[in-house]
Amino acid sequence: MKISTSLCLAPVLALVLGTAHGAPTAPAVRTEILSLLQRLQDSGCEFNRNGSWYSGAEARGHLLKKLDYLESHDAALKRSEDFIQQAATSSSMSGKPYLVRCAAAAPVESKVWLTQELTKLRGGKT
Template structure:
């Protein structure tokens, strides 16, 4: 019994040691995207229900934690594709709906926001 416990403990430590967080630059981009989503005033549709940007951010950060734990993401694009575009429960695409505009798939919305973030960063970088 004791050996089984230590074997299980060692396995869990080994698994968590192999998990890697996003590289700092990618994490900064994801954090910026989540902040934009939260403060956008847009709504987020998940499995047929609409949620606030703050609720969407909380949900997507949980998915990010899961993906990082499995070492499945290394870039903001991978996070968008693997965690922020579709429901892992239903397979349905997530949607974003902003005031006065038609809803769009969250992957499309997040990729456009990521391009804007990168353009602003490039424009403000010293040359």
């Protein structure tokens, strides 16, 4: 009895396709996220995570690590707003919201600040 090569490969192909990773973050979306994080770093604002204030550069580094983690675990980041919601809104350890404080202004939740900056980055378009 002769077994077709395609029949032998079918289970292997099904296994590979069944465990294939999702599509990576589109380059344009990743570029926009990186630009947004650069704005945070360059803003002179501080970033509150779990009760401690950090510089914009430290915040950028932390959020880059979260971006890398999400991408390595097949998170569906189809838009920059997905990144804000999934990584830049609150601590994954404590669940506490992140805050951004600029100069003498009252702190605002990072989701609000980042969304406003994203709108500016896009030239006022949502």
